Amino acid sequence: MRHPRILVFSGSIRGGSYNTQLAAFVAKQLVLADADVTRISLADYPMPLYDGDQEREKGAPESAHKLKRLMQEHQGVFIACPEYNTAITPLLKNTLDWLSRLNDPGEPAAAAFKGRIFAIGAASTGALGGIRGLIGTRTILEVGLGAFLIPEMVMVPNAADAFDDKGDLRNERSMASLDAMVKRFLSETRARA
Amino acid sequence: MAHPRILVFSGSARTGSHNARLASLVGQRLGENGAEVSSISLRDFPMPLYDGDLENSEGVPENAVALKRLIQQHHGVFIASPEYNAGVTPLLKNVIDWISRVSEPSEPRMAAYKGRVFALGSASTSPFGGIRGLANLRLVLETGVGALVIPEMIAVPNAADAFDPSGGLANERAAASLSAMIRALIAEASLRMSKAA
Numbered sequence: 001m002r003h004p005r006i007l008v009f010s011g012s013i014r015g016g017s018y019n020t021q022l023a024a025f026v027a028k029q030l031v032l033a034d035a036d037v038t039r040i041s042l043a044d045y046p047m048p049l050y051d052g053d054q055e056r057e058k059g060a061p062e063s064a065h066k067l068k069r070l071m072q073e074h075q076g077v078f079i080a081c082p083e084y085n086t087a088i089t090p091l092l093k094n095t096l097d098w099l100s101r102l103n104d105p106g107e108p109a110a111a112a113f114k115g116r117i118f119a120i121g122a123a124s125t126g127a128l129g130g131i132r133g134l135i136g137t138r139t140i141l142e143v144g145l146g147a148f149l150i151p152e153m154v155m156v157p158n159a160a161d162a163f164d165d166k167g168d169l170r171n172e173r174s175m176a177s178l179d180a181m182v183k184r185f186l187s188e189t190r191a192r193a
Numbered sequence: 194m195a196h197p198r199i200l201v202f203s204g205s206a207r208t209g210s211h212n213a214r215l216a217s218l219v220g221q222r223l224g225e226n227g228a229e230v231s232s233i234s235l236r237d238f239p240m241p242l243y244d245g246d247l248e249n250s251e252g253v254p255e256n257a258v259a260l261k262r263l264i265q266q267h268h269g270v271f272i273a274s275p276e277y278n279a280g281v282t283p284l285l286k287n288v289i290d291w292i293s294r295v296s297e298p299s300e301p302r303m304a305a306y307k308g309r310v311f312a313l314g315s316a317s318t319s320p321f322g323g324i325r326g327l328a329n330l331r332l333v334l335e336t337g338v339g340a341l342v343i344p345e346m347i348a349v350p351n352a353a354d355a356f357d358p359s360g361g362l363a364n365e366r367a368a369a370s371l372s373a374m375i376r377a378l379i380a381e382a383s384l385r386m387s388k389a390a
């Protein structure tokens with residue numbers, strides 16, 4: 001069986017970010033399930049705040065082109081999405097918005113978001129596990145960018161105590177939501193590998 | 194190549210419903226593109242308003258069980274969903290909710306929504322084409338009942354003048370988004386042909 005290639009990153013670059021911990025754990029579970037995982041940090045893909053004037057004068061930043069091409073080498077993309085004031089982080093939104101502007105001749109608009117499967121999850125110190133931010137992010141990805149997003153999401157509430165020393169999830173409910181997400185993610189990405 | 198089976202219905206049972214016209218057009222296009230289409234009307238599957246007491250005393254209505262089984266015979270489902278006050282119609286929400294309560298002992302919860310792919314569309318007399326209702330319905334299907342919904346949607350604005358005499362879409366943009374949705378639904382339904390019954 002072919003191993004689906006899956007790209008994993010977090011919408012936060014803060015040292016000790018709970019969502020980066022979640023991204024690391026999801027990557028590990030995907031590898032254990034035989035996926036070929038690439039984990040990156042958005043810190044390595046810096047982009048200025050989107051500005052239409054700048055785009056017209058200089059085009060999209062090189063990091064956006066690099067990340068777009070990297071996404072296109074994968075059948076699946078998992079994004080751990082921190083919730084800031086009930087919504088997506090500026091870092092992640094800025095990245096998605098720059099990527100949405102890129103398509104080579106012959107490609108559809110927002111090409112990085114087409115032809116692959118997306119999955120999202122969140123870790124939050126609150127009791128709701130970042131679900132409000134995930135709902136908004138779903139709309140951006142699906143309605144805004146035309147991405148195909150699986151319904152299963154992993155949510156990690158009370159994130160400060162959620163991970164054990166090995167970086168595994170302690171909470172059984174979070175673990176169950178992660179297992180369901182990984183299962184569907186693998187079957188959908190395999191169908192495209 | 195075998196033909197994916199796709200179920201098509203509208204969230205309105207009103208005579209002359211714009212969404213029933215949309216469902217009919219989608220059914221026709223799916224058929225032309227190689228799908229095996231079943232078109233139904235929710236009028237033929239009447240159910241009382243969901244009531245937990247009623248469910249406890251009498252169980253789930255037969256029509257909910259019948260529609261659940263019918264959905265399970267298909268690889269894809271297209272729903273034409275009218276927008277009532279920026280949301281989903283009571284008729285459609287009631288059907289979705291009853292069906293969410295039906296699973297055989299060997300099946301996962303909400304079994305009708307698993308193992309197949311869904312696509313959504315809307316026709317509305319407003320200039321927004323019912324997109325607010327679709328966003329609401331997408332959330333119900335995905336985060337509520339765990340359904341896989343393709344991103345491509347068809348929203349038909351100004352529905353009273355949207356259909357040409359042959360039942361096609363007069364507006365080029367709407368026609369293009371319809372074609373994109375049809376292609377994606379058939380491709381995704383075909384991927385699931387080995388899985389569904």
